Amino acid sequence: MKAAVIYRYGDPDVFQIEDIERPQISPEQMLIKVFASSINPIEWKMRKGMLKLLTGSSFPITLGFDVSGEVVEIGEQVTRFKPGDLIYARMDQLTGGAYAEYAAVAEKAAALKPTNMTHAEAAAVPLAGMTALQALRDEGEFQPGQAVLINGASGGVGTYAIQIAKVLGASTVVGVCSGKNAELVRDLGADSVIDYTQQDFTQTAAKYDLVFDVVGDRSLSECKAVLQPKGIYVTTQPYPGNYLKSVLSLLWPGQKYKVILLKSKASDLAYLKAQIEAGHIRSVIDQRYPLENIAEAQTYAEAEHTVGKNVIAVSERAESRT
Numbered sequence: 001m002k003a004a005v006i007y008r009y010g011d012p013d014v015f016q017i018e019d020i021e022r023p024q025i026s027p028e029q030m031l032i033k034v035f036a037s038s039i040n041p042i043e044w045k046m047r048k049g050m051l052k053l054l055t056g057s058s059f060p061i062t063l064g065f066d067v068s069g070e071v072v073e074i075g076e077q078v079t080r081f082k083p084g085d086l087i088y089a090r091m092d093q094l095t096g097g098a099y100a101e102y103a104a105v106a107e108k109a110a111a112l113k114p115t116n117m118t119h120a121e122a123a124a125v126p127l128a129g130m131t132a133l134q135a136l137r138d139e140g141e142f143q144p145g146q147a148v149l150i151n152g153a154s155g156g157v158g159t160y161a162i163q164i165a166k167v168l169g170a171s172t173v174v175g176v177c178s179g180k181n182a183e184l185v186r187d188l189g190a191d192s193v194i195d196y197t198q199q200d201f202t203q204t205a206a207k208y209d210l211v212f213d214v215v216g217d218r219s220l221s222e223c224k225a226v227l228q229p230k231g232i233y234v235t236t237q238p239y240p241g242n243y244l245k246s247v248l249s250l251l252w253p254g255q256k257y258k259v260i261l262l263k264s265k266a267s268d269l270a271y272l273k274a275q276i277e278a279g280h281i282r283s284v285i286d287q288r289y290p291l292e293n294i295a296e297a298q299t300y301a302e303a304e305h306t307v308g309k310n311v312i313a314v315s316e317r318a319e320s321r322t
Contacts, residue, residue: 003100004294005060009049012295012302020062023097023104030081031073032089032105036123036318037098038066039301039310040156046095047298055095064098064312065091067105068113068123078107080266086113086322088273090126090264098123099294101314111269114276117283120318124283124309125160125276130268131236131260132161132212136168139234139258140210144169149201149226152214153190154181156309157236159284161212162188167280174208176201181307184284202226210234220245220257227255234258284308288318 001022006014025031043063046055055061068088071081081087089110097103113122135157136142148165152158153175165173166189175182175190182193194201202222209231211223216237223233233255235242242259249257275281287310289297294312301310313319 001101002291003062004064004291005062006047007059009047009052012044012047012298014047015295015298017292017294020060020100022102025073025075025104027075027077028108029075029104029106030071030078030087030110032067032069032087032103033072033315034067034069034098034101034103035119035313035315035320036068037064037312037314038124038127039297039306039312040065040127041301041304042127043096044298044302061095062097062100063095064100064103065096066123066126067091067098067103068119069103069315072102075107080107081110086119087111088113088119088122088126088269090130090262090269092264099291099312099314106264108266109264111266111273114273115321116277116279118319118321119315120288120311120313121283121285123318124156124285124311125272126264126269127262128156128309129160129164129272129281130265131157131262132164133268133272134262135212135234135236135258135260136161136164136210139260140212140232142168142170142210145171146209147172147174147207148210148212149174149176149206149208150190150212150214151176151196151201151218153177153185153188153193154307155214156306158214159184159188159308160281161214162190163281164275165189167275172208174201174206184307188284207231220249220255224255229254230256232256232258234260236260286310288313
């Protein structure tokens with residue numbers, strides 16, 4: 001099968017498109033024919049070696065966490081899917097494996113693909129969509145009628161977070177982004193937008209029950225003034241110091257500091273599927289690239305100016321709903 005592999009950490013040009021063996025599946029896995037994948041910050045950070053304490057030094061590595069495609073083979077313990085099913089999933093392995101024509105996906109990490117999305121649109125959802133959902137609903141303990149501010153509202157996680165906050169019943173959703181993306185963020189459901197190039201959201205008079213810092217460039221101390229007395233600040237940055245702050249915040253009354261660490265859940269993908277098919281959530285696609293142009297795609301993503309998600313077309317069926 002064709003795959004984008006790396007033999008060392010480094011710049012985007014370390015990617016090589018090669019023919020490698022199809023992955024072998026375990027009893028609880030499925031072999032998926034991949035039609036589309038997408039790019040998330042974790043993948044280019046892995047490629048650069050920023051997470052080598054987790055990924056190690058054993059090469060070659062096939063990156064990629066998001067996948068949309070067709071089941072071609074199932075393990076003996078798989079009960080929810082059969083060959084021919086169209087699924088989407090967040091790869092449950094440490095390094096991924098979705099930048100390839102076939103991928104081994106755990107049953108617990110997959111759900112049926114939304115029927116009203118192309119594979120490219122569906123492949124944009126799993127990692128970013130579940131991160132937004134779990135950050136708001138679980139870490140943020142979000143309740144209907146609450147007010148939320150999302151810092152980084154026009155990025156991959158942020159575009160889903162705006163929509164999910166509305167689905168969860170937010171009374172007010174405020175998005176922080178650059179002025180050029182304000183119209184998009186409003187169209188996704190934000191009640192108002194703060195242009196961070198013109199105004200510091202931590203200096204406003206508004207109060208929020210939840211501040212979701214997708215960008216991860218602000219601190220709880222900076223956000224204290226805009227949080228309700230029992231408000232929650234959630235960051236996407238899983239640094240040891242942030243986990244320590246999270247634990248310490250449990251010891252004091254009032255505002256809490258949380259870190260979102262994504263868990264692959266079929267139930268969450270099924271929830272997102274239902275909301276997508278109901279017309280409440282959609283994917284925002286910035287750029288589309290064929291697998292052969294993975295280096296160009298990661299170069300663009302690493303510049304961190306992506307609006308929504310960048311997707312990788314692994315098959316000609318990437319733009320098909322079937």
